[in-house]
Amino acid sequence: MSNTADVVIIGGGVVGCAAAYYLAKAGNTNVIVLEGTKSIGHGGSSRNGGGVRQSGRDVRELPYAMYGIKHLWPTLSEELGVDVEYTQKGNLRLGKTEAHLEKLQTLAKNAQSVGLDVRMVDAKEVKEICPYLSDDIIGASWCPTDGHANPLTTTLGYYKRALEMGVRFYTDAEVTELRKVKGKVRKVILKDGTVFEGETIILAAGYESRYIARTVGVDVPMTRLIDECLVTEMQPHMFDIMLGTAGADFYGHQAKHGSFVFGSDCGYEEVTDMTDPSKLITNAMTLSASCRAIMGYVPALKDAKIVRSWCGWLDNAFDGVPFISKVDEAEGLILACGFTGHGFGTAPAVGLMLSQMVAGEDTVVDITPLRYDRFKPCR
Amino acid sequence: MMDIQEKLKEIGPYVEAEDDGMLVCRCEEVTKGEIRKAVHEGIFTIEELRRYLRSGMGLCQGQTCGKLVKGIVARELGVAPSEVEPASSRAPMRPIEMEILAEDGGVAHE
Numbered sequence: 362m363s364n365t366a367d368v369v370i371i372g373g374g375v376v377g378c379a380a381a382y383y384l385a386k387a388g389n390t391n392v393i394v395l396e397g398t399k400s401i402g403h404g405g406s407s408r409n410g411g412g413v414r415q416s417g418r419d420v421r422e423l424p425y426a427m428y429g430i431k432h433l434w435p436t437l438s439e440e441l442g443v444d445v446e447y448t449q450k451g452n453l454r455l456g457k458t459e460a461h462l463e464k465l466q467t468l469a470k471n472a473q474s475v476g477l478d479v480r481m482v483d484a485k486e487v488k489e490i491c492p493y494l495s496d497d498i499i500g501a502s503w504c505p506t507d508g509h510a511n512p513l514t515t516t517l518g519y520y521k522r523a524l525e526m527g528v529r530f531y532t533d534a535e536v537t538e539l540r541k542v543k544g545k546v547r548k549v550i551l552k553d554g555t556v557f558e559g560e561t562i563i564l565a566a567g568y569e570s571r572y573i574a575r576t577v578g579v580d581v582p583m584t585r586l587i588d589e590c591l592v593t594e595m596q597p598h599m600f601d602i603m604l605g606t607a608g609a610d611f612y613g614h615q616a617k618h619g620s621f622v623f624g625s626d627c628g629y630e631e632v633t634d635m636t637d638p639s640k641l642i643t644n645a646m647t648l649s650a651s652c653r654a655i656m657g658y659v660p661a662l663k664d665a666k667i668v669r670s671w672c673g674w675l676d677n678a679f680d681g682v683p684f685i686s687k688v689d690e691a692e693g694l695i696l697a698c699g700f701t702g703h704g705f706g707t708a709p710a711v712g713l714m715l716s717q718m719v720a721g722e723d724t725v726v727d728i729t730p731l732r733y734d735r736f737k738p739c740r
Numbered sequence: 741m742m743d744i745q746e747k748l749k750e751i752g753p754y755v756e757a758e759d760d761g762m763l764v765c766r767c768e769e770v771t772k773g774e775i776r777k778a779v780h781e782g783i784f785t786i787e788e789l790r791r792y793l794r795s796g797m798g799l800c801q802g803q804t805c806g807k808l809v810k811g812i813v814a815r816e817l818g819v820a821p822s823e824v825e826p827a828s829s830r831a832p833m834r835p836i837e838m839e840i841l842a843e844d845g846g847v848a849h850e
Contacts, residue, residue: 516791524782529743532744551741643830649842666835667838668801669832670832
């Protein structure tokens with residue numbers, strides 16, 4: 362098959378697969394997706410807690426986070442023909458101290474300023490919303506339109522549907538280099554030397570996007586940060602809401618089939634090092650630390666058995682919001698990386714906007730604050 | 741490099757078999773037919789399959805069905821079972837209660 366397409370997407374994660382799907386839906390099936398590993402969704406797309414949230418997000422992300430929740434998530438399962446388990450029953454962000462509540466209030470105020478329904482609730486109301494929580498909780502922020510979904514089936518659902526519509530996918534296709542032709546980014550070169558060509562190149566390869574972008578002289582300021590997840594055995598149905606904490610101890614929810622999925626850490630993430638980051642080795646301290654954190658807020662889960670833990674890398678943008686942007690110095694290139702752990706919930710909206718950027722249309726919401734060149738010298 | 745569309749053409753469409761109703765993953769109740777069908781939908785790796793169907797994601801984490809699933813996927817793809825990579829093993833080795841797992845000597849989060 363031809364190695365040339367209208368659009369070449371680097372990264373077979375949820376963002377790349379969603380972009381491929383929305384391009385195909387708009388009538389452009391001349392699209393190639395290149396996944397560096399052997400499995401679609403091998404990176405952060407399958408290594409997150411499944412939050413589909415608006416509360417707690419930066420105001421620069423909120424317009425498209427809100428757009429996706431209003432217009433894309435509710436019908437996604439039907440659209441893809443795969444159950445993405447989208448559940449919109451609200452998000453409680455819990456606080457145990459006055460300092461926590463102050464932090465939550467600031468976040469809530471920021472979100473309210475761009476029109477999000479999020480408010481503070483007291484200990485009594487927290488218990489009414491979720492009776493399983495600890496008595497130590499003195500308040501929370503409550504966003505009734507937040508929720509969660511299954512990141513595994515969402516990613517593979519976008520993949521499967523795009524594949525059915527004719528998009529070409531390649532796995533085990535690790536990209537090492539971009540190359541310009543007549544001043545325009547056009548060639549995508551794999552580790553094994555294979556060359557793909559596209560009129561537009563979308564770079565959605567998580568942290569690895571940084572190395573790839575550098576090959577055409579573009580540096581995307583972000584770092585890599587490890588995050589871990591765990592899952593319990595099936596539990597009787599307890600609650601449908603999403604949970605988070607002001608102290609960022611953990612986040613998570615009860616999945617449709619009964620297991621609880623939580624994300625958490627042990628406090629040493631910033632100095633985590635791995636000889637080969639692709640090996641994704643979990644830290645021996647994190648699982649125990651996660652259990653203590655979770656039981657501190659949801660004591661009812663103390664007897665729940667953990668069946669598995671895993672980890673993944675976040676692509677942490679320097680200022681905490683992604684790069685979704687065309688690049689002036691590298692015509693033909695569109696960046697979609699640096700999602701800072703917020704990529705899953707916003708992926709449908711981001712995928713849609715990427716398809717619009719390819720077509721030269723206005724995006725559904727303004728994303729100029731996410732431009733790659735937003736950093737200016739400050740001294 | 742794996743060209744998914746080419747491979748799908750090569751293996752042809754899913755054809756129902758008599759024993760498709762057989763339960764393969766007992767923990768998550770996944771049948772042979774569901775696994776075979778998924779391969780023809782582009783789910784080629786054990787990692788993807790676990791995420792797509794939940795096979796091997798239950799209490800035993802695939803310790804019972806792992807080999808069987810691998811065989812079914814290999815046959816559907818027309819490759820040797822040794823060419824199909826197993827899923828990563830992850831801690832804990834056996835399911836453990838949170839309360840017990842929490843007792844590693846660490847202190848409570850603050």
